[in-house]
Amino acid sequence: MINTVDFITPPVDDPYWFGQISAANSISDVYSMGGRPITALNVVMYPAKQLDLGILREILRGGNDKVVEAGACLAGGHSVDDNEPKYGLCVNGIVHPDRIITNAGAKPGDALILTKPLGSGVLFNATRAGKFSLRELEKNVLPIIAALNGAAMTRALQYDLHACTDVTGFGLLGHLLEMAIGGGVHGVVDYNALPFYPGAYEMYRKGQTTGSNKANRALVARYPLAVERALTASQLELLYDPQTSGGLLLALPKEQAQSLQADLLAAGVAVAARIGEITAGPVGITVQ
Incomplete structure (x- = not known):
């Protein structure tokens, strides 16, 4: 059994999108371990005295639709009154004990493949600030995030x-x-191969950021980080941008990477970018 729980505050004002994104974000923890979601419980914090319950209904509808899409069953949930809306899922899944995937098994010689673009964090903040078009967000970004x-x-x-x-x-x-850290290996990132959401770099260039970038930078700084190419401050910030319902980062033998990329794209996955590799050496990261 895999048991996980996650909830978030609204990244967008639209309640149905909020429900879908949060549910996809919660379910992803089961997928990332090689599991299949079976049941889910709603986790709801909502200011019922300040906001119409019709908004909550749309949040729950978005979450339920995503759970059904995943082939799981929404079995109930729990709600409490709170000052700010928060929504997520407690998800139960199954996986064969011999097929559990973790973040600790990467080996030297592995290729790294990423399945969604980066930059959603700054785009959410820029949209709230009126610096990025909601219409563009809904057209080019939200469908991928909610996938x-x-x-x-x-x-x-x-x-x-x-x-x-x-x-x-x-x-x-x-x-x-x-x-x-989990594999005792070194990660190498090819910056030119990284996929970014349209507008993300431009928002950092214009001074937008997120509340998590600074902490993420401090987290990474605990281990050696070598940036071997010239990058602007805005380009660097994209590496620390917090994702909501982000893609999978997959490590597999480099000989199999091209075939997997083709299979991912054939399956309708939005992105299948080979962004780097795993090498031997001290734990840390190199950006090339």
């Missing part, structure tokens, strides 16, 4: 997958560092 990671993991499990993590609040470098 389940199930299809990507189903294809990845057909290969010799050594490690996996979903890229969420710690940003790309934070989660890659966890993978490096």
Whole structure:
């Protein structure tokens, strides 16, 4: 059994999108371990005296639709009164004991593949600040963020997958560092290969940021980080950008990477970017 719980504050004002994104974010923890979600419970914090219950109904509808899409059953949940809306799921899944995937098995010679773009954190903040178009966010960003990671993991499990993590609040470098620590290996990132959401770099260039970038930078700084190419401050910030319902970071033998990329794209996964590799050496990260 896999048991996990996660909830978030609204990244967008639309309650249905909020429900979908939060549910996909919660379910992703089961997928990232190679599991299949079976049941889910709603976790709700809501200011019922300040906000209309019709908004909550839409949040729950979005969450339920995503649970059904995942092939799981929403079995109930619990709610409390709170000053700010928060929503998520407690998800129960199953996985064969011999097929559990963790973030601790990456090996030297592995390729790294990422299945969603980066930069959602700054785009959410910029949209709230009126600096980024909500229409563009809904068209180019939210459908990918709300997409389940199930299809990507189903294809990845057909290969010799050594490690996996979903890229969420710690940003790309934070989660890659966890993978490096778990395997006692070194992560190498090819910056030119990284996929970014349209507008993310521009928002950092214009001074937008998130409340997590500074902490994510401090987290990564505990281990050696070598940046071997010239990057602007805005380009660097994208490496620490916190993701909500981010993609999977997959480590598998480099000989299998190209085939997996083709399978992911054929399955409708939005991105299948080979962003780097795992090497031997001291735990840490190199950006090239």
